[in-house]
Amino acid sequence: MRELVIAASLLALPMPVQAQMSEAEIREEAAELTMRVEKLEGARAIKNLQRAFAYYVDRGLWRQAADLFADDGTFEMGMDGVYVGRERIEEYLRRLHGGQEGLIYGQLNEWVTLQPAIVVADDALSATARWRDLGMLGQYHEHAEWRDGIYENTYVREGGVWKIQSLHLYVNFEVAYAEGWARLGEGEGLQRSQTSVDFPPDSPPTAEYVSFPQPNIPTFQAPHPVTGRPVR
Amino acid sequence: MKTTMIRLAVASALALTVASPAVAQSAEERLAAYRERVERLEDQQDIEVLQATFGYYFDKGMWEEVADLFSRDGRFEYGARGVYIGRDRIERALLLFGPERLAPGHLNNHMQLQAMITVAEDGQTATGRWQGMVMLSEPGANGNWGVGIYENDYVKENGVWKIAELHFYMTALTDYDAGFSRSAIPMEGMSALFPPDEPPSERYRSFPSNYIPPFSYPHPVTGEVIEVVQPRDDISGRE
Numbered sequence: 001m002r003e004l005v006i007a008a009s010l011l012a013l014p015m016p017v018q019a020q021m022s023e024a025e026i027r028e029e030a031a032e033l034t035m036r037v038e039k040l041e042g043a044r045a046i047k048n049l050q051r052a053f054a055y056y057v058d059r060g061l062w063r064q065a066a067d068l069f070a071d072d073g074t075f076e077m078g079m080d081g082v083y084v085g086r087e088r089i090e091e092y093l094r095r096l097h098g099g100q101e102g103l104i105y106g107q108l109n110e111w112v113t114l115q116p117a118i119v120v121a122d123d124a125l126s127a128t129a130r131w132r133d134l135g136m137l138g139q140y141h142e143h144a145e146w147r148d149g150i151y152e153n154t155y156v157r158e159g160g161v162w163k164i165q166s167l168h169l170y171v172n173f174e175v176a177y178a179e180g181w182a183r184l185g186e187g188e189g190l191q192r193s194q195t196s197v198d199f200p201p202d203s204p205p206t207a208e209y210v211s212f213p214q215p216n217i218p219t220f221q222a223p224h225p226v227t228g229r230p231v232r
Numbered sequence: 233m234k235t236t237m238i239r240l241a242v243a244s245a246l247a248l249t250v251a252s253p254a255v256a257q258s259a260e261e262r263l264a265a266y267r268e269r270v271e272r273l274e275d276q277q278d279i280e281v282l283q284a285t286f287g288y289y290f291d292k293g294m295w296e297e298v299a300d301l302f303s304r305d306g307r308f309e310y311g312a313r314g315v316y317i318g319r320d321r322i323e324r325a326l327l328l329f330g331p332e333r334l335a336p337g338h339l340n341n342h343m344q345l346q347a348m349i350t351v352a353e354d355g356q357t358a359t360g361r362w363q364g365m366v367m368l369s370e371p372g373a374n375g376n377w378g379v380g381i382y383e384n385d386y387v388k389e390n391g392v393w394k395i396a397e398l399h400f401y402m403t404a405l406t407d408y409d410a411g412f413s414r415s416a417i418p419m420e421g422m423s424a425l426f427p428p429d430e431p432p433s434e435r436y437r438s439f440p441s442n443y444i445p446p447f448s449y450p451h452p453v454t455g456e457v458i459e460v461v462q463p464r465d466d467i468s469g470r471e
Contacts, residue, residue: 030262037269044276045452051346052452055361055381059444059460067454102461106440108404108412110379112363113346134365136379136404136412140440144412163453177411 038124045162046118046127046155053164054113057093060102066090070156070163078149078171079192079209081201088202096195106140113151119222126165127155128221133169144177150218170218173211184213268355275351278393279358279386286395287344290326293334299323303387303394311380311402311419311438314428321429328423330370337371342400344382350449357396358386359448364400375408376417380438381445404439416440435468 021029049068056065066086069075075089076082083092094100103109112134120127135147149171156165173189175181181189189211210216220231257265282301289297299319302308308322309315316325330338346363366378385397407415416439422428436443444460451458462470 026259033266037266037273040273041269044273048348048350048449049452051348051361051363052449054346054363055348055447060442061458061460064451064456064458067451067456102444103442105442105463107442108439110363110403112365112379136377138412140413140416142413144414161453177413 035122035124039120039122042120042124042127042157042162043118046120046129047116049155049162049164050113050116050129050131050151050153053167054111057111058109060097060100060107060109062090062094062097062101065093068164069167070158070165073164074166074168076167076201076206077169078190079205080196081205082203084202092195092199092201095199096193106142108136108138108140108144110136112136117222125157127162129153129155130218130220130222133171135174137174138177145174146177146181147174148172148181148212152218152221154221168206168218170207170209170216171211172216181212186213187211189213271355272351275355275358275388275393276349279349279351279360280347282386282393282395283344283347283360283362283382283384286398287342290329291341293326293330293332293338293340295323295326295332298326301395302398303389303396306395307397307399309397309399309428309433311400312421312432312435313419314422314432315430317429325423325426325428328426335371337369339367339369339375341365341367348449356388358393360384360386361445361448366405376405377408377412378405379403383445383448385448399433401434401436401443401445402438403445406439412439435465435470436462437465437468441465 053065053068056068066089069086069089072085073089074082074084075092080092083089097109098104098107113131114134115132116129117131118127118129129151131151131153133147133149133151135145135149137147138144149169151167151169153167154165155162157163171190173181173184175184175189190209207219223230286298286301289301299322302319302322305318306322307315307317308325313325313328316322330340334340343365344362345365348361349358350360351358360382362382362384364380364382366376366380368376368378380400380402383399383401384395386393387396388394402419404412405417405419406412407417419438422431442463444462446460447458450456464470
């Protein structure tokens, strides 16, 4: 009996790992760890990708901004409808900002992009993210605006490189700096841009838009992080 | 230095792109590869915390704590104020932004947002671009809204990430009441009271000028190094 107890306690002693894991087990865990590292790397890459987009648009680098999209990537902002593919996205962005390369003297165009909630798929080949948009826009001696919005975007990894698959900016309001959002009336927070009228999108808006002062909750792609349930 | 780092970053981006099959690798090689990938993730995390902490200290006039975030010969350049070099010089220069730990009526908020961090392949240096919204006030004056870009260099000394060079490019600064359509406040120049060690590394004007702070990182998808066209400036002489 005593020998049995001693033998059992010996078994309980931590053994060096080499002695316990078979070659196959090591391979299996290594493969699993690879996926975990790839998901972490993916989240990092997507942060850089989306932030690079904002830094390019801020300065009027339309081509560089569009080059962040996948071949069939889509861009949808406010009520303007969906533009498909890098060329269309580039031209839409250019026209939306006056039609020229870069910004002009006195043009303010800060697309501050914050608060990422990134969910990378388990295979680390696609992802979704929600971001907050805070726009500081205007033209010196003419106008200045604040913009508030939410992005719900998707990303894809092609040939090891993360790209934007779809960018969808739900604009909550765009309002004159001097008036401020609290004075907005019904329907004043968001209008279809003249650019979208003159240079029509490839397909109509994918959502029904309501803008501030009406409450407006862009659909969540990601499930609730604690309960795991879809959010409606 | 910047060009070298961009080249390294491109190389590392390419290296990551080519997903090497694990077939021919020994266990040791695989482990080493993992170690590097995890270390690069840790580096990015550390730098994000470092720069965020800079903001939290800077906001509150904690000048000694701010200066201690810099490497031994670290460089600090804010707008057109010129370059201060080394922790002691930086700490004194920070008094130009307000008294130690601020004082009633002083608001010095400098948000550190939208980090774009690129770590060199060897994990010893890095660059970061940040979006910096600014909220300022001084007693007896109107508040200010501001916005700018940080383009910083970082260095790992004895395993600890430090700021090697902080460069804040003011994009626009405005009077709170008037707003960006009516007010564009020019940047402060070099202090006569405590002149910098070097003049500004770049001559440019903030809003309404449309100057572009150069990009430290290559395009994340195409790998292109971004060449920017700066606005003409008669006084600084830029064509």
